[in-house]
Amino acid sequence: MKGTSLDLRVSILLFCVVTAISGQIRYSIPEEMRKGLFKGSLIGNVAQDLGLDLKRLRSGRARIVSGENIQYTELKTDKGTLVVNERIDREQLCGDTTPCSFSFEVILENPMELHRITVEVLDINDHAPVFPNTDKSISFDISELAAVGVKFPLQTAEDLDVGQNGLQDYILSPNDNFILKQHANPDGSKYVEMVLQKPLDRERHPHLSLKLIAVDGGTPQRSGTVNIDVTVLDANDNIPVFNQSVYKASVMENTMKGSRIITVNATDADSGSNGLISYSLSKTKGSAADIFSIDEKTGTISVNGLIDYEKEKKYEVRVEAKDQGGLIGTSKVIFDVFDVNDNAPVINIMSFSSPLSEDAPPGTTIAILNIKDADSDKNGQIKCSIDDKLPFKIETSITNYYNLISDQYFDRESVSEYNITITASDFGSPPLSSSTKLHLKISDINDNAPVFDKAIYSAYVTENNSPGISVFAVSARDKDWNQNARISYLLEDTQVSGSPISSYVSLNSETGVLSAVRSFDYEQIKQLQLVVKAQDGGSPPLSSNVTVKIVIQDQNDNPPQVLYPVQTGGSVVAEMVPRAADVGYLVTKVVAVDVDSGQNAWLSYKLQKATDRALFEVGLQNGEIRTIRQVNDKDAVKQRLTVIVEDNGQPSRSAAVIVNVAVADSFPEVLSEFTDFTHDKEYNDNLTFYLVLALAVVSFLFITCVVVIISVKIYRWRQSRTLYHSNLPVIPYYPPRYSDTLGTGTLQHVYNYEVCRTTDSRKSDCKFGRAGSQNVLIMDPSSTGTMQRIQSEKSILDEPDSPLEVS
Secondary structure, eight states: OHHHHHHHHHHSOOOOOOOOBTTEEEEEEESOOOTTOHHHHEEEEHHHHHTOOHHHHHHTTOEEEOOSSSOOEEEETTTTEEEEOSOOOHHHHHTTOSSEEEEEEEEETTTTEEEEEEEEEEOOSOOOOBOSSTTSOEEEEEETTOOTTOEEEOOOOBOSOOGGGSEEEEEEOOOSSEEEEEEEOTTSOEEEEEEEOSOOOTTTOSEEEEEEEEEESSSSOOEEEEEEEEEEESSOOOOOEESOSEEEEEEETTOOTTOEEEEOOEEOSOOGGGGOEEEEEOOOSSSHHHHEEEOTTTOEEEEOSOOOTTTOSEEEEEEEEEETTSOEEEEEEEEEEEOOOOOOOEEEEEEEOOSEETTOOTTOEEEEEEEEOSSOGGGGOEEEEOOTTSSEEEEEOSTTEEEEEEOSOOOTTTOOEEEEEEEEEESOSSOOEEEEEEEEEEEOOSOOOOEESOSEEEEEEESSOOTTOEEEEOOEEOSSOGGGGOOEEEEOOOEETTEEGGGTEEEOTTTOEEEESSOOOTTTOSEEEEEEEEEOSSSSOOEEEEEEEEEEEOOSOSOOEEEESOOOSSSEEEEEEOTTOOTTOEEEEOEEEOSSOGGGGOEEEEEEEESOTTTEEEOTTTOEEEESSOOOTTSOSEEEEEEEEEEOSSSOOEEEEEEEEEEOSSHHHHHTGGGGGGHHHHHHHHHHHHHHHHHHHHHHHHHHHHHHHHHHHHHHHHHHHHHHHTTOOOOOOOOOOOOOOOOOOSSOSSOOOOOOOOTTGGGOTTOOOOTTTOEEEEEOTTSSSOOOEEOOGGGGGGSTTOOOOOO
């Protein structure tokens, strides 16, 4: 019969009623549609009914969310159609509830959209009426004295179908004693009674066998049958009668087992054993007989199972009172169930977007929640909330759906993640609540530039350093994350003394370490100022600059330079000291400088050698050569002093100068004494000869090389011309380039020194002599014995504010 019904369903024209109001559509389909049947599996065209493009379904990742364990439908996003995914049994889905439907939602993202779809399942006649306990027949023990019109309640049949396909009629097999009467309950269900229309005669028919047939109204019609066995008894002619035809009682949901609800009462006019009554609950449709129990002696009805308001709001049971003679009286008990707040809200996360960019504007939807409460009225009303301190809020969209949206702008550098607790509470007494936690991460954007630790960096490096040595390291921080916080260091292109800064220092782009490219010379450059840029890896990148000053520290790498007396190669310069000179007579002053700085340039003067060490002394700090005793006639005319000039560096450096002193009152007196100095002239003449000879040899070699090079050039030019006319490949010749390397010393080639005297110049270290009090004797060996007494050029130093420039 079920196969016949399935064929009938396939042949029935499938129709769908589509309603699109406020994002909701509704379809109607018959139950038992098979998965895989082309015509039978199609429910409707969702894309067309919602006015959506197929591309929108695919880009929005359209999907069905129902919150149910069984997914009855499937959305074909490539066609935009809704098809049957699982077999739908209306009776299993809704029971006797009509109309029967189920709802689900279609969610689309980017942007988020929510559409509700309701599918109504239409009943088909796929179930026949069934009598419970069909393995047994219905048995009656009826007294032959039973009066005509006595009613015998029969067991009702159950048909899982509804409407026209449900139970419609009962038929009793033809007999002479009983007819069938049908009654309707307030809920529309039917129950039947067998009525005695002709007295029984046990002597003629002690046993009757009847059949009760229950038929539905479907096409084709289905039916169920149960046997009725009637045993005719003797002498019991009264049936039990209840004091109420209908009993009503109220029961709270979740009432404990064993709780007494109501007591029914029936009486029997018979006496003796025929008047003893026992109570029982008839096997009625549904689960009421399993939930309630009755004391067969007292008629007290108690709770025997779990009462759940969410499953059943009203229960109806039929009570039977049976005497010992087999007569049965019936009554009905209706239980109204009161709801108890015993269901907490259930939170389902339909969609959640994490991580969220920190530049997301307020009002961005973060999550869509579906919250349901199985209770009713206030017990089922829901209030959804989150912590007020969080930058989020909850908004209601459609029924039972809530949106979690942002309420302000985010700053990942302040808060990088949020733990959001969403609480749903009902309005019951006491209220029940449930919560769920969402862990939202904030993704970074490049909104912070690198920041250096200091506004200006200062570094120190000692001159004569090794190239490649690390000088200093700059450091910058970026509050952003990952690639946006990856810092690269760049050296800004600046000029130092006409050269790019990169020729002095190099910068490691990853570590920020500055290294020296060359060896620094304090005497050439005392400070470098450069600009370092820190740039992050964002898009677009952000950057900041910082100034770095590198101070070159001096080393004692230059010896003192003697400015006076000037050491000449051809003439002998001598200072004259009259024989009448007193103690402390200023003979001359050694003047020296040191191009270093600080204590490396502090000079001290010492007398190393002297013809007569008891006659002269040198000032330690000022370099003045003075007599330390009275000059007398026994002192030699020619005095030779060697003075050492030493700086205060570590280690110290020094220079030596020879000072010739003539002790005499007149020039002729010392002329003969200084003729010994002419041996230096002979040495100089020999040196000059060798220098001229070397210059001539070098010039000859140079001219020879030039002639050879020109000859080679002319030869190759002629050869290339010959190869050119002969069409042979020509390989040009490029002579190697030679670079002339010039050694650079510590000092420049030209030095200018300016010494200024103050009004206290007689005590100054820069005083070289006084006019009219000191003479300089120059002995020229090439002269023929004539000596000129020349006023010392140093006398101009005695004039106030007269500079001395030595080149």
